Structure formats: C-alpha cells, structure tokens
Amino acid sequence: MLATKTIKSRELTQELRVLADENRLKIIACLSSGEKCVCQLTDAVDIPQNLMSHHLKVLKKYGLVTDEHRGRWVYYTLKPNIVEDILAKIELYCQSNTLDITSHC
Numbered sequence: 001m002l003a004t005k006t007i008k009s010r011e012l013t014q015e016l017r018v019l020a021d022e023n024r025l026k027i028i029a030c031l032s033s034g035e036k037c038v039c040q041l042t043d044a045v046d047i048p049q050n051l052m053s054h055h056l057k058v059l060k061k062y063g064l065v066t067d068e069h070r071g072r073w074v075y076y077t078l079k080p081n082i083v084e085d086i087l088a089k090i091e092l093y094c095q096s097n098t099l100d101i102t103s104h105c
Helices: 008-019 024-031 039-044 050-063 082-098
Strands: 065-070 073-078
Touching: 008 024, 024 039, 024 073, 039 050, 039 065, 039 073, 039 082, 050 065
Parallel strands: none
Antiparallel strands: 065 073
C-alpha cells in the first residue's frame, strides 16, 4: 500500500494527466483483467499499433505498467495496486491540503 507522505500537487497532477487520456484509460481498464500482449490491446482499444506503442511507453514511463519480452511478443501488466495507490494519493492530497475557507455568504 501507499506509504504515508505528503503528496505534492505537481506530482499528482502529472499522474492524473497520464490517466486523463481516453486511450490510456482504456488500456488500464483492459490490463485490469490481467496481462495482455500489444496485439490484444491494439484490437481491444481499436487504435493503430504505433499509437498503442506511444501510449504504452507513457504508461511505462510513469510506472503504471510493466512489460515482458517473450520472443517476438511484448506482454504488458498493470503494476500491482496502482489504481488503489493513485486513489490513496488523491485522498492523502485532499486531507493534507484542506484550505481554511471563511464563509462570506
């Protein structure tokens, strides 16, 4: 699980931007049911292979997926607990960054 720490808005915003792309979110959803090869993901998300490679590279760069080469095929897996970790970061950020707002209404 996520270690207790202060979450900086820039760090969280960057991770959320990665997930804000519709195709990357679809890839995450596909991988939530288990390991998939690039061709399976390309068919499921219905995008060209070169665009799929770009999205997978971004997801890997931010540590959301891992890959494994087996012969000529590359298989991708969602990092364990990544969805829960991101949700925990959002919750921690909200808890540690509450603003003191005085009502003027």
